[in-house]
Amino acid sequence: xxxxxxxxxxxxxxxxxxxxxxxxxxxxxxxxxxxxxxxxxxxxxxxxxxxxxxxxxxxxxxxxxxxxxxxxxxxxxxxxxxxxxxxxxxxxxxxxxxxxxxxxxxxxxxxxxxxxxxxxxxxxxxxxxxxxxxxxxxxxxxxxxxxxxxxxxxxxxxxxxxxxxxxxxxxxxxxxxxx
Amino acid sequence: xxxxxxxxxxxxxxxxxxxxxxxxxxxxxxxxxxxxxxxxxxxxxxxxxxxxxxxxxxxxxxxxxxxxxxxxxxxxxxxxxxxxxxxxxxxxxxxxxxxxxxxxxxxxxxxxxxxxxxxxxxxxxxxxxxxxxxxxxxxxxxxxxxxxxxxxxxxxxxxxxxxxxxxxxxxxxxxxxxxxxxxxxxxxxxxxxxxxxxxxxxxxxxxxxxxxxxxxxxxxxxxxxxxxxxxxxxxxxxxxxxxxxxxxxxxxxxxxxxxxxxxxxxxxxxxxxxxxxxxxxxxxxxxxxxxxxxxxxxxxxxxxxxxxxxxxxxxxxxxxxxxxxxxxxxxxxxxxxxxxxxxxxxxxxxxxxxxxxxxxxxxxxxxxxxxxxxxxxxxxxxxxxxxxxxxxxxxxxxxxxxxxxxxxxxxxxxxxxxxxxxxxxxxxxxxxxxxxxxxxxxxxxxxxxxxxxxxxxxxxxxxxxxxxxxxxxxxxxxxxxxxxxxxxxxxxxxxxxxxxxxxxxxxxxxxxxxxxxxxxxxxxxxxxxxxxxxxxxxxxxxxxxxxxxxxxxxxxxxxxxxxxxxxxxxxxxxxxxxxxxxxxxxxxxxxxxxxxxxxxxxxxxxxxxxxxxxxxxxxxxxxxxxxxxxxxxxxxxxxxxxxxxxxxxxxxxxxxxxxxxxxxxxxxxxxxxxxxxxxxxxxxxxxxxxxxxxxxxxxxxxxxxxxxxxxxxxxxxxxxxxxxxxxxxxxxxxxxxxxxxxxx
Numbered sequence: 008x009x010x011x012x013x014x015x016x017x018x019x020x021x022x023x024x025x026x027x028x029x030x031x032x033x034x035x036x037x038x039x040x041x042x043x044x045x046x047x048x049x050x051x052x053x054x055x056x057x058x059x060x061x062x063x064x065x066x067x068x069x070x071x072x073x074x075x076x077x078x079x080x081x082x083x084x085x086x087x088x089x090x091x092x093x094x095x096x097x098x099x100x101x102x103x104x105x106x107x108x109x110x111x112x113x114x115x116x117x118x119x120x121x122x123x124x125x126x127x128x129x130x131x132x133x134x135x136x137x138x139x140x141x142x143x144x145x146x147x148x149x150x151x152x153x154x155x156x157x158x159x160x161x162x163x164x165x166x167x168x169x170x171x172x173x174x175x176x177x178x179x180x181x182x183x184x185x186x
Numbered sequence: 187x188x189x190x191x192x193x194x195x196x197x198x199x200x201x202x203x204x205x206x207x208x209x210x211x212x213x214x215x216x217x218x219x220x221x222x223x224x225x226x227x228x229x230x231x232x233x234x235x236x237x238x239x240x241x242x243x244x245x246x247x248x249x250x251x252x253x254x255x256x257x258x259x260x261x262x263x264x265x266x267x268x269x270x271x272x273x274x275x276x277x278x279x280x281x282x283x284x285x286x287x288x289x290x291x292x293x294x295x296x297x298x299x300x301x302x303x304x305x306x307x308x309x310x311x312x313x314x315x316x317x318x319x320x321x322x323x324x325x326x327x328x329x330x331x332x333x334x335x336x337x338x339x340x341x342x343x344x345x346x347x348x349x350x351x352x353x354x355x356x357x358x359x360x361x362x363x364x365x366x367x368x369x370x371x372x373x374x375x376x377x378x379x380x381x382x383x384x385x386x387x388x389x390x391x392x393x394x395x396x397x398x399x400x401x402x403x404x405x406x407x408x409x410x411x412x413x414x415x416x417x418x419x420x421x422x423x424x425x426x427x428x429x430x431x432x433x434x435x436x437x438x439x440x441x442x443x444x445x446x447x448x449x450x451x452x453x454x455x456x457x458x459x460x461x462x463x464x465x466x467x468x469x470x471x472x473x474x475x476x477x478x479x480x481x482x483x484x485x486x487x488x489x490x491x492x493x494x495x496x497x498x499x500x501x502x503x504x505x506x507x508x509x510x511x512x513x514x515x516x517x518x519x520x521x522x523x524x525x526x527x528x529x530x531x532x533x534x535x536x537x538x539x540x541x542x543x544x545x546x547x548x549x550x551x552x553x554x555x556x557x558x559x560x561x562x563x564x565x566x567x568x569x570x571x572x573x574x575x576x577x578x579x580x581x582x583x584x585x586x587x588x589x590x591x592x593x594x595x596x597x598x599x600x601x602x603x604x605x606x607x608x609x610x611x612x613x614x615x616x617x618x619x620x621x622x623x624x625x626x627x628x629x630x631x632x633x634x635x636x637x638x639x640x641x642x643x644x645x646x647x648x649x650x651x652x653x654x655x656x657x658x659x660x661x662x663x664x665x666x667x668x669x670x671x672x673x674x675x676x677x678x679x680x681x682x683x684x685x686x687x688x689x690x691x692x693x694x695x696x697x698x699x700x701x702x703x704x705x706x707x708x709x710x711x712x713x714x715x716x717x718x719x720x721x722x723x724x725x726x727x728x729x730x731x732x733x734x735x736x737x738x739x740x741x742x743x744x745x746x747x748x749x750x751x752x753x754x755x756x757x758x759x760x761x762x763x764x765x766x767x768x769x770x771x772x773x774x775x776x777x778x779x780x781x782x783x784x785x786x787x788x789x790x791x792x793x794x795x796x797x798x799x800x801x802x803x804x805x806x807x808x809x810x811x812x813x814x815x816x817x818x819x820x821x822x823x824x825x826x827x828x829x830x831x832x833x834x835x836x837x838x839x840x841x842x843x844x845x846x847x848x849x850x851x852x853x854x855x856x857x858x859x860x861x862x863x864x865x866x867x868x869x870x871x872x873x874x875x876x877x878x879x880x881x882x883x884x885x886x887x888x889x890x891x892x893x894x895x896x897x898x899x900x901x902x903x904x905x906x907x908x909x910x911x912x913x914x915x916x917x918x919x920x921x922x923x924x925x926x927x928x929x930x
Contacts, residue, residue, distance in 0.1 A: 022318055022320045022321075024320040024324070025318075025319075025320055029319060029320075032239070033247075033318075033319060036241060037232075038232065038235070038236075038239035039231070039232015039233070040232065041236075041391070041392070041440070042393070042470070043391045043392065043393065043440075043473065043855070044393075044473040044854060044855050045472060045473060046473065046854055046855070046856065048473075048854060048855040048856040049391065049473075049855050051391055078232065079230075079231060079232035080231065080232050080233075082231070083230075083231055084231055084233075085227035085228050085231050085233055086227075088227060088230065088231065092227075092230040092231055093230075095226075095230045096222050096223065096226035096227060096230055097222060099222070099223065099226075099819050099820065099822070099823045101226075101229055101230065101669075102441070102669030102670070102671070102820075102823055102824075102827060103390070103391065103392070103438075103439065103440045103441040103668055103669030104225070104228075104229030104230075104234050104438065104440065104669065105236065105390075105391040105392040105440025105441060106391045106440075107229050107230055108230075108231075108232045111230060129864075140868060141864075143863075144863040144864045144866070145863075145864045147863045147864075148862040148863045148864040148865075149862075150862075150863070151391065151855060151860060151862055152391070152863075153388075153389055153390055153391050153441050153443070153827075153860055154391075154441055154669045154823070154827045155826055155827040155829075155830030155831065155861065155866065156823055156826065156827070157826070157830065157861075157862075157863045157866045158826055158866065158867075158868045158869050159823060159826070160863065161863070161868065162868075
């Protein structure tokens, strides 16, 4: 079979039971994507398939012939970080680092969903979705961080969203005591 | 420190105060600064290598097999069907050697071994090894095991009256002082309540993993472990080999929170399988197995008695706790740990009893003791304030001790009241309303406060620091960074003392070929390992001064240059063929002479839905003191993490044990609910300035756990303030609140 991962071509004959995650981690040497639960419950394995974020542990490799797959390694390198990767470093949007590749891939996919106008569970007006901290937190809740860098993850994503001219994000309101 | 030669060892036992710190007199000005993690770029680009990710040749995949009875003996393990499956290499077990359960942190002996007699549901009894992960998993699920089941003890309530006093150990299980009954009798105001907390799981994002490879009779184990120095000894003893034949590599660890302090069953299973097959074996626990067969935080039942005089001065404190563990295991959850020293009061009774249950081993989870103990103590303090009719912060102020009320020794430094006062000011505490009175539409709002306290400990720790011909420093120790920021703070300490840009410090961690470090646990990592690096750098300063031909105190090191005697020389020109020194720190009399602890104050605001009972945390602030803060950014993150653990503990986290067989029912992340992003508001953290000269040469204290201590109680107290409903059975789920909420 033929796989396109991070713009590179790979030939592989995966076991029909092999998940996309294990194909990358165990057969192609791409260990950036993590396995935290193997059940789609934690999000550590999040990758982008044809631009959309998925839990790669819940997807069989054999389903992805000719798909465009992006893993964390495809977003940037330590020497040349993607803006979200750089923002995660600046804002300390991680601690142990294990959920981080999934968080960042998820954030890339999520910002694209926002750009397309997709609403979330907390969106007030489905026809005119707005974007704020609550939306970021809701939309990133498929990615567990047990070190709990959540406030920093929100800050990092917010900063990138603000610098993207095309994502309208509501300014942060100071939380008033007793408000 | 003048006169050190190459290869010096600079040792310090903390027997007295260390008032001067090179971190104050050095000129690089990097210590404490909120610099980005030096391991950050690797972590965010997927280039940090965790245990299961080392690319070794010819790795075989192991899948662990669990016992499916709560108690009994294995009578038959039929491997034939499994072995006949394509790709399966072998089904391996060694009933005597396999680990029954993990080891506790810091132990140097093997944990309890022997799996034929099943001690708890989910015990690891065998490993299936195959050419692929899928083949191993498939075969493991088809393995046929017969048991002769026996009676077990699976229900806490059924057996709670059989609780026993633990054997004497490092933490004394009992403390009795004065007369608690008499104190309670004399008290004008009394609280006598029982809080309960459930079993919990650390649920670090990286499941326990071991990749074992033998070469020439020596084992290298790439493992997800917090304390390689003692883990290595545990592993060697478990396998019956000498410790110099075992190397553990744990360069990156995907979280631990106590669950990876000691070796877990997958380590020995992988090592035995790798030896038998003569090739590397990788054994990664499935998430469910992490819940089944690593460690849980014990459930607790805590009777809390407080007796105060008319002015609110405590005259009686009783904290009697019952926790659970497997038969034969010493560890108990030290829930009364902070009660020993947090508040004044002459009549005291603090006890820890254990109920023997055939449940998964109980052991350390983030802030063992305080994390759940302060739920009871700080809840009861809130209740007492309500009973007396004074502000809970004022009540704490009135019971601020001048010295440790039990050991009668001074505090090394203690800023609990300033933390409470600063937090009150910043959080808007003065706007707090009477319980149950702040209704906004369908939501009841409330705010709560709780003290945070966590004992500070120093552990023996060593590190080597060398300077190469390019003037770059290399730090080597088997200390770990489990997300705690160790790479970065050790780099900062080195950069500060040696006067180097942080980029010129390279930190190597988690390899037992390097000097043994304290490991990550008990909040002692930074203070202990950091001090060993400090001492190594101090010795190097002596070597540099000698090479420069000047007195060490007159020398300034900055930006890679040595400045003294009206000369400024690049460090690289002075080091010759390199310099190195080893630093060693050890605890001493200071631990007994002073009570050392980190403190803080948690403030939480919640909204409780009057229709559904749903609780949302709206705001939360933690103000902390932990001596010198070594990196403001990573320190803040540690506290965010602790506070979030507190939110989980207050609202959602509960391991459920099946009373019929002890099985962990909710053994995955879909059913064991840790907080997700949407559960956590933009938490705020503030550090107050503090230096602790009694603790160590860094003047820093532990920080990794103080953030969870008291956090759940602040949420619980806020729920009470919102609703007027006091629930003492944690977690505070909506079903427990509904009956007390206003009629809709």
